[in-house]
Amino acid sequence: MARAIEELARVEGVPVAVRHVCRACAEVIAASGVALYVLGDLGLGEVVYTTDPVTCRVAELEVTLGEGPVHDALERGLAVQAPDLTGEAMVCRWPVFAPQASAAGVSAVFAFPLVMGMVSVGSLEVYRTIWGALSADEVTDGLLFAEAAMRLLLDRLQGEPAAGEGDLFGEGFHPDWTVIHQATGMVSVHLRTDLTSAFLRLRAHAYLTDRSLSDVAHDVVTRRLGFSRDADSGGQP
Known part of the structure; x- marks a missing residue:
């Protein structure tokens, strides 16, 4: 996993940044897209990076509606799995988000919190266009990618950007x-x-x-x- 992240940064010729974590996560977990959220000034999850336009659309939809896996992950500090958004249980849980995300082409969503102690400071969310649960290894990988993203964010908060990285996120799709x-x-x-x-x-x-x-x-x-x-x-x- 670390090699996958570092290789993406090496190809760009830049230090490791959050975008490399998201892109490597998409490759390792075979995701159609990955989004990163961090808690903003209002105490709400803000989308700060997405790997593709569809993921950006669904992530912004989640923020707009105020419901979905990322909100549960941030609130509980636990991974949230939605292997089939068309299923009755998911529609009952997120009555507005689930149908609209499905209409946008997303069939499954998995959210992994960025946890610092007992506090959730963000979430890494994985999207797939086909339904199905993650394997135990994929869940572990998701949690580890979330930890990698959190460490990069902490480096910035502590005034120590990773390897002198000036732009932690880089070009990506995300709301302004x-x-x-x-x-x-x-x-x-x-x-x-x-x-x-x-x-x-x-x-x-x-x-x-x-x-x-x-x-x-x-x-x-x-x-x-x-x-x-x-x-x-x-x-x-």
């Missing part, structure tokens, strides 16, 4: 959380409410209009969308 944070602050001012309530309002609008969270946030920042205290309104605020 800078814009989402800016939009959340603007909505908070418009509604005269706290940031958590403003984010929930932003997320609800994305869900009701069937748009991505980052697209809605961009419209708020560019003032094409405004929010009132009673109802969302389009156009100039």
